[in-house]
Structure formats: C-alpha cells, structure tokens
Amino acid sequence: MQTYRIYFLLLALLLVGCSENTDGDQESKEEFPNVDATYSLLIQTNELLTQINLNADAETIFLDPGISEFESSSLPTVTYRDGSEISIFNSQTDCSGIVSLYDFKNDALQKTIVFDDLGNCDLEVRALAHSGNDFYIGYEVPGEGLKETLYYFRTIDISNSEPEIVDIELDKRPLQAIFSNNMVFILSVDLEDDNRNYLTVFDTVNEEFVADINLGFDVLRLFKSEGGNIIVSYPELHNIVSSSSLAIVKTTRYEDGKEPRFGDSESSSSDEQGNLYYSMPTNFVGTSYPTIPAVFDFETNTAILYYYENFLSEQEQSVEFKIARTTMVSYDAKNNLIVIGYKKSGEPDKGGLLRIRPIPNPAFIDNIDLSGVPFQIYTN
Secondary structure, three states: OOOOOOEEEEHHHHHHHHOOOOOOHHHHHHHOOOOOEEEEEEEEEOOEEEEEEEEEOOOOEEEEOOOOOOOOEEOOOEEEEEOOEEEEEEEOOOOOEEEEEEEOOOOEEEEEEEOOOOOOOOOEEEEEEEEOOEEEEEEEEEOOOOOOEEEEEEEEEOOOOOOEEEEEEEOOEEEEEEEEOOEEEEEEEEOOOOOEEEEEEEEOOOOEEEEEEEEEOOOOEEEEOOOOOEEEEOOOEEEEEOOOOOOEEEEEEOOOOOOOOHHHOOOEEEOOOOOEEEEEEOOOOOOOOOEEEEEEEOOOOEEEEOOHHHHOOHHHHHHHOOEEEEEEEEEEOOOOEEEEEEEEOOOOOOEEEEEEEOOOOOEEEEEEEEOOEEEEEEEO
C-alpha cells in the first residue's frame, strides 16, 4: 500500500509569497490570459432550477440576455454530470418521471419519460448515469412483504423512436452510478451486512454484471479520474480502481486532521488536468464559513484551500457580498480563474459568483450578484 502525505497550502502564506512578484509583462500574458468566455449556469430559485448565461473575460463578467433551451424544473432528486452534459431526474405527479439531458456546450435539451410503465408512486430513484443515447438508473420500490424493499438497475436506450428498457434486480441498495470505459460503476450498500459498501460493475457491451467489489465501510462518494478510472472516497483515504482491470491500483491515506473531504462536497467539477474543484465542509475550523472553495490535485495529492478571509475584506464578506456558504466551484481554463458560487446570508434565494486567480498568484478578481443560488456551471 502506497501512502502519501497531504499538504494543505494556506492562502494567507501564498499571498505573502507573491506580493513582491515583479516579473514583466511576459509572465502576465502567459499566466493571466484575457480571453472571451461563456458561462452556462444553473441556479436554484424558489425551489426551481433555471439556467442563465454569462459572458466574461479575465477582467469583467456580465449577464447574457439570450434565451436558453433549458426548461425550468423543480429541484431534482438525482443528477449526473459528465463533461458538458448533465442529466436530471424529476418525479412527476402521475408517478412517472422525466430524465432531462442538457448539453451546456451546444444548448441542447432532450427529455425522456421514465417509469410510466410501472405507475408506482413509492418508487425512489437513487442513482443516475448516462452515455450517448443510454441512461442507467438505480431505483427501489417496496416489496410485497412487511418492510421489504426491492432494488433494480434499469437501462434505457432511446436511440429508436420506442425506447428499449431492461430491468435487472439488485441485491443491494444503489447509491450512485458513474459511466466509464463502457462500464457502469454502481456504488451500493448492503443494509443486511452492517451497511457494507460494494462497487457493482455493469458491462454495457455484453449487457451483464461482471464484478461486485467489496469496498468495506464508510464510502462517501465515487469520482471519475482524468484517465477514466474510478476514485472511491472515504473519510480517511481514497482508492483508485482501474476501469479496465477493476483492481485497486492505488491507495492514498491522509494525515489525521488534514483530510481534504472532497467526498463530503455538495458539488464538484474537474479540469482537463484532473484537478477536482469542490466546496469543502470546514466544521468552522479556521473560518467562519461552513463550506469554502477547495482544489484537490490527484497527481501531487495536495489540497489547496481558499479561505474567504484571506482574499476578501470583512466588509466584502459580510456586507457587500453577504456570503453564507460555498455552493459550487469550477475553473475557467481560458482565463485561468477559479469560479466560486455562493449563497447569500439572509436571502435564501439569492447568490453570486466571484472569481479569483489560483495559486501561485492568488487574488480576488470580481463578483456578480445573481437572482438565484449557483447549482452547476459550465465554462466555455
């Protein structure tokens, strides 16, 4: 087992270190480009999920009044994000459901009705993934016996006018799904075995389950690495499972008190280098905020924490921006900026986006107030 030390780089120290940087314009052109970019942002307002566009460069950001193909919906119970696409499941009053597949990059929306064949109002979707014209849904329904629950894995092929549906019964509760390398990796829990976690693997080419990997206990969440491998997050470590051999190829343990906690994050996104941008729970240690922006580099196993107190004044934090907590973190690769979504204090349906330069030259750039709380963003 390989063990790595996790270093938390404190932004206050980095600000001091870069304050005397006097390199010329050449460094600014390379590290701080100024390129036109578009942000496609999902926000939640009054229990609804809506979409807005913003135009930006490295110095300014403003709302785009254009109309999007995205249709407002109630807040989803389950979502799945893969690159520029996000799939969203919403229950319907007739006990069916709708999966909305939205392509941020091309502003394209596709909606598919699901579970209208069952008509079971007690059905609960717990996991969702997609790839191309295929959806993969893990769900549960009450059984016939007292307190009996049945678990299923449904595949839906919508490439034809009449969707092709296949249901496969599971022996454990599905919690999350990720598509990679023509496989669907399902995080599941065995409620009859002290809540032991498993990684159940479905081969989409041969349409069969090929593995049921015992993950032990206390798995928090699955992530997909830059190379398509599966990252299994625990409170005290993370494992990397090869998406081809299905073997655990790397284990990284954290020092006590220095856990990056990306498995506890409400939302996350990755850049092309595989760095993970996420809102990190703090338990109010070292900050007055319950969640702060963070970036985890899987190559160096380093977590970088961006404390608001280190790049905003007290006036900006509490009066001008009214930051209550971080709701999403992303990266504008064109302009080398970290984009942070936050919820405002005292205004439950208001939020904002602020942008900062990343290390080694961290600095606050700008902020824009929004008529909703940032949920997911795609930068193009």
